Amino acid sequence: MKILLSGNEAVARGAYEFGVGFAAGYPGTPSTEILENIARYPEIYAQWSPNEKVALEVGIGASLAGVRTLVAMKHVGLNVAADPLMTLAYTGVNAGLVIITADDPGMHSSQNEQDNRFFAQFAQIPLLEPSDSQEAKDMVGFGLTISEQYDTPVLLRLTTRISHSKSLIVVADERQVVPRPPFSKDAQKYVMIPAHSRGRHVLVKKRAKSLRELSEASEWNRCELNDLSIGIISSGVAYQYAREVLPEASFLKLGLSYPLPRERIKDFAAKVGKLYVVEELTPFIEDQVRALGITVEGGRSLLPDTGELTPEIVAKAFGKDSPREVFNPGVSIPPRPPVMCPGCPHRGLFYTLSRKKIRAMGDIGCYTLSVMPPLEAMDLCICMGASIGTAHGFNKATQGSDIQPVVAVIGDSTFIHSGITGLLDVVYNQGTTTVIILDNRTTAMTGFQHHPGTGYTLKGHPTQAVDLVALAKALGISRIEVVDPYDLAQLSRIIDQEIAAAEPSLIISRRSCALLSRNSAERYLQRQVDAELCSGCKRCLKLGCPAMSLGNEGKVLIDPLLCNGCPVCEQVCSRGAIRAVSN
Amino acid sequence: MNGKQDILIVGVGGQGIILASKILADVGKEAGFEVKQSEVHGMSQRGGSVSTHVRFGRAVASPLIREGEAEFLLSFELLEALRWVNFVQPRGHILVNNLRINPAPVSTGLAEYPADIELLLQKSGRQVRLIEGTELAEQAGSKRAMNMVLLGALSRLLPDIPEDRWLRVIGLHVPAKSRQMNEQAFQLGREKSMEKSYES
Numbered sequence: 001m002k003i004l005l006s007g008n009e010a011v012a013r014g015a016y017e018f019g020v021g022f023a024a025g026y027p028g029t030p031s032t033e034i035l036e037n038i039a040r041y042p043e044i045y046a047q048w049s050p051n052e053k054v055a056l057e058v059g060i061g062a063s064l065a066g067v068r069t070l071v072a073m074k075h076v077g078l079n080v081a082a083d084p085l086m087t088l089a090y091t092g093v094n095a096g097l098v099i100i101t102a103d104d105p106g107m108h109s110s111q112n113e114q115d116n117r118f119f120a121q122f123a124q125i126p127l128l129e130p131s132d133s134q135e136a137k138d139m140v141g142f143g144l145t146i147s148e149q150y151d152t153p154v155l156l157r158l159t160t161r162i163s164h165s166k167s168l169i170v171v172a173d174e175r176q177v178v179p180r181p182p183f184s185k186d187a188q189k190y191v192m193i194p195a196h197s198r199g200r201h202v203l204v205k206k207r208a209k210s211l212r213e214l215s216e217a218s219e220w221n222r223c224e225l226n227d228l229s230i231g232i233i234s235s236g237v238a239y240q241y242a243r244e245v246l247p248e249a250s251f252l253k254l255g256l257s258y259p260l261p262r263e264r265i266k267d268f269a270a271k272v273g274k275l276y277v278v279e280e281l282t283p284f285i286e287d288q289v290r291a292l293g294i295t296v297e298g299g300r301s302l303l304p305d306t307g308e309l310t311p312e313i314v315a316k317a318f319g320k321d322s323p324r325e326v327f328n329p330g331v332s333i334p335p336r337p338p339v340m341c342p343g344c345p346h347r348g349l350f351y352t353l354s355r356k357k358i359r360a361m362g363d364i365g366c367y368t369l370s371v372m373p374p375l376e377a378m379d380l381c382i383c384m385g386a387s388i389g390t391a392h393g394f395n396k397a398t399q400g401s402d403i404q405p406v407v408a409v410i411g412d413s414t415f416i417h418s419g420i421t422g423l424l425d426v427v428y429n430q431g432t433t434t435v436i437i438l439d440n441r442t443t444a445m446t447g448f449q450h451h452p453g454t455g456y457t458l459k460g461h462p463t464q465a466v467d468l469v470a471l472a473k474a475l476g477i478s479r480i481e482v483v484d485p486y487d488l489a490q491l492s493r494i495i496d497q498e499i500a501a502a503e504p505s506l507i508i509s510r511r512s513c514a515l516l517s518r519n520s521a522e523r524y525l526q527r528q529v530d531a532e533l534c535s536g537c538k539r540c541l542k543l544g545c546p547a548m549s550l551g552n553e554g555k556v557l558i559d560p561l562l563c564n565g566c567p568v569c570e571q572v573c574s575r576g577a578i579r580a581v582s583n
Numbered sequence: 584m585n586g587k588q589d590i591l592i593v594g595v596g597g598q599g600i601i602l603a604s605k606i607l608a609d610v611g612k613e614a615g616f617e618v619k620q621s622e623v624h625g626m627s628q629r630g631g632s633v634s635t636h637v638r639f640g641r642a643v644a645s646p647l648i649r650e651g652e653a654e655f656l657l658s659f660e661l662l663e664a665l666r667w668v669n670f671v672q673p674r675g676h677i678l679v680n681n682l683r684i685n686p687a688p689v690s691t692g693l694a695e696y697p698a699d700i701e702l703l704l705q706k707s708g709r710q711v712r713l714i715e716g717t718e719l720a721e722q723a724g725s726k727r728a729m730n731m732v733l734l735g736a737l738s739r740l741l742p743d744i745p746e747d748r749w750l751r752v753i754g755l756h757v758p759a760k761s762r763q764m765n766e767q768a769f770q771l772g773r774e775k776s777m778e779k780s781y782e783s
Binding site for chain 1: 596605617620629632645646651665687688694695696707
C-alpha cells in the first residue's frame with residue numbers, strides 16, 4: 001500500500017517497521033513530529049528528555065540493553081548531545097542506534113543553519129541523507145543494520161524540506177522481529193578510560209575503512225547515467241532540485257554520503273564531461289571530491305553556501321532559468337512576521353521590560369519574538385539556556401560601573417533544558433542577576449510538547465512535575481517571586497524590587513499559554529474600545545497585540561475575531577477606554 | 584488531467600491551510616499521480632505567512648514549485664496573494680479569498696496595507712477570481728470552514744477530478760461531527776464561488 005507521509009512521519013514508520021523498541025528526543029523544529037509519531041506506536045517505548053544530551057544518553061543505555069534505538073533532535077540539539085556522541089563513536093553500540101539530526105537550511109525556525117553532515121566526519125560515523133520520505137523510512141532500517149554490523153552509531157540527516165515534505169511511500173504491514181543481543185560486560189569497549197580509549201580510537205579508524213568499502217558497494221550510492229556531458233554528484237533534497245532542473249544529466253546520487261565512495265566518484269568523474277556537485281549549504285561533498293584531485297566545475301562559487309537551496313537557485317546556476325517577466329505591483333508589500341498570539345502571557349512581561357528600558361538577555365522560544373517592534377525587548381539570543389549565563393557574565397563584568405544590570409528571560413521548557421546550571425552558576429559565584437522564567441506550562445514554540453514541568457510524559461501519562469520554586473531554593477536562591485503576567489502593576493513592582501536586590505533572584509512569570517487556555521475552562525471576556533474615550537494615543541499599540549490596530553478615525557480597534565480576552569490592554573490605557581465586553 | 588499540476592496554497596498561520604493542502608495532496612494521490620507536498624512549520628504558526636506547495640504528476644522530483652511555474656495560486660488572504668503572484672505562470676490562475684488580515688507592521692502603524700489588491704492582481708495578467716470565503720463558510724455553518732470553500736473553488740479548475748473523490752477525501756480528514764458542514768462548505772465553494780469572475 002502506498003501512503004503519503006512526511007519525512008518525519010516516514011522515519012517514525014521506519015522505527016516501527018524495523019523493530020525499534022526505544023526512542024528519545026527533545027522537541028525542535030523541524031524534528032518534533034518524529035517522536036510525536038513514534039509515540040503513537042504502543043510497541044515502542046518513547047520519551048521526551050529534558051534535553052538532547054540526556055536523550056542520547058538514555059538511548060545509549062537502551063542500545064546497550066539490547067533494544068534497537070532511535071534518538072531524534074534538531075541540528076542545534078546535536079551540539080548539546082555532541083559530548084556523548086563523540087565518545088559513543090569509540091564505544092560503539094550493542095543493538096542498533098540511529099541518531100536523527102533535522103537540519104534547518106534557511107533557518108525557517110532556528111538560530112543558525114549549521115551543516116550537521118560535519119558531525120559524521122567529526123565523529124567518524126556513517127552518514128545517511130534521504131531525498132524523500134521513502135528513503136527516509138528505508139534508511140532507518142539500513143541505518144539500524146549497519147549500526148549493528150559495524151558497531152557504530154549512525155547519523156541520519158534530514159533537512160526541513162525532507163522532514164516537512166510529503167511523498168508517497170510503500171509501507172509494510174509487519175513489524176520486523178529483531179533479536180535482542182544480551183549486554184555483556186566489556187570494560188575495554190564500554191568504559192572509556194584513557195587506556196581503553198586509545199585502543200578504541202584505533203578501532204574507529206579501522207571501522208572507518210570498512211565503512212568506506214561499504215559506501216563503495218552500497219546501493220544507496222547510485223549512479224544514474226544519462227547524457228554524459230554533464231555529471232552531477234548530489235545528495236538529500238538538493239538531488240531532487242537538480243533532477244528537476246537537469247532531468248537529462250547523469251547523476252551520482254549519494255545516500256550514504258560519509259564516508260564518501262572515493263572510487264565510485266573517480267569512476268563517475270571519468271565517465272562524464274563536466275562534473276558538478278549540487279549540495280545545500282557547505283561544500284561538504286565538493287571539498288572532499290576536490291581533495292581527490294578531481295576538477296569540479298564552477299567550484300564553490302556555483303551555488304551559494306548560505307541559505308536554503310531552491311529549484312530556482314539551481315536553475316540559475318545552470319543557466320536553465322527561463323527568462324520571464326516579473327510583475328511589479330508598484331506598491332511595497334509589508335512583511336508578515338510571526339507574532340506573539342493575542343492573549344500571550346509573555347506580552348505583559350515584555351511590555352513592562354520595554355517601558356522600563358531594562359535590557360534582557362533572551363533565550364529560545366516563542367518569547368524570542370519580543371525582539372520585534374513594537375516591543376523590541378530582547379538584547380541577546382544565542383542558544384538554549386544561554387540567557388542566564390550571559391546575563392550573569394554581563395552583570396559581573398559591569399559590576400561597580402554605572403551600567404544598568406540586565407535580566408535573564410527564559411521559558412520553562414528551556415530552563416529545564418539547560419538553564420538550571422546557569423542559575424546555579426549565578427548563586428555559586430555570588431551574582432545578583434534577576435532571572436525571569438516565563439512559565440507557560442508547555443513547550444509552546446514547537447507545538448505544545450510536555451516537559452518535566454508539565455506533569456505529563458510524551459505518551460500522555462501523568463508523572464511527577466518538577467517544582468520550580470523548590471528547585472530554585474535547592475540551588476540556593478532565596479528570593480523567589482511567582483507573578484501573574486496578566487497583572488501589570490504587580491509585575492512592575494516585583495521587577496523593580498528584584499533588580500534592586502543585592503542577591504540573585506528568580507521571578508516566575510506563570511500563566512498557561514493562551515493557545516492552551518483557550519480550550520480550558522478559564523474564560524475571559526473580550527475587550528472593546530470605547531471610541532468616545534479613546535484619545536488615539538497609541539500607547540496600547542505598543543503591546544504589539546495582533547487583535548489591535550489603529551482605525552481610520554485614529555481610534556484603536558480590537559478585532560473580536562482575534563481578541564482572546566486577556567486584561568492586559570485594559571491596564572495599559574490611561575483613559576479607561578478599553579473595557580470588557582459585557583455579556 | 585494530463586501532465587503535472589503545481590498548486591501553491593498561501594495565507595496566514597491558523598487559517599487551516601495545512602489541512603487544505605493535505606486534502607489536495609490526498610486527492611492527487613487517489614487520482615493515481617505521484618504527489619509531493621511541502622510546507623513550513625514552526626515560527627510561521629504564530630500568525631506569520633504560511634505557504635504550502637502541492638505538486639501532482641507522473642513523476643515529481645522537487646517538493647518545491649519553481650517560481651513562475653504554479654498553475655494555481657490558492658490564497659486565503661489578499662496581501663498574501665500579492666506576495667506570491669510571481670510564483671504563478673503568466674497565464675495561471677489566482678483564486679483569492681476576499682479577506683484582509685493586517686500583518687503586525689500594519690497593525691502597529693509601521694507599514695501600510697496596499698489598497699486595491701484585487702486590481703493589482705488583475706494587472707499581473709493572471710486569471711483572478713475573488714472568492715467570498717468568509718461569507719460562504721458562514722452559510723455552511725462556520726467561518727472556520729473557509730478552507731473547504733476555497734478547496735471547492737479550486738476543484739472547479741481541476742475538472743478531471745470528480746466531486747465525490749473530493750468529498751470522500753474531506754471525510755477522511757475532518758472530524759465526523761463537522762463532516763456535513765465541511766462538505767457543505769466545499770460544495771458552496773464549488774458552486775457559488777465562480778459566479779463573480781474576473782478574466783483579464
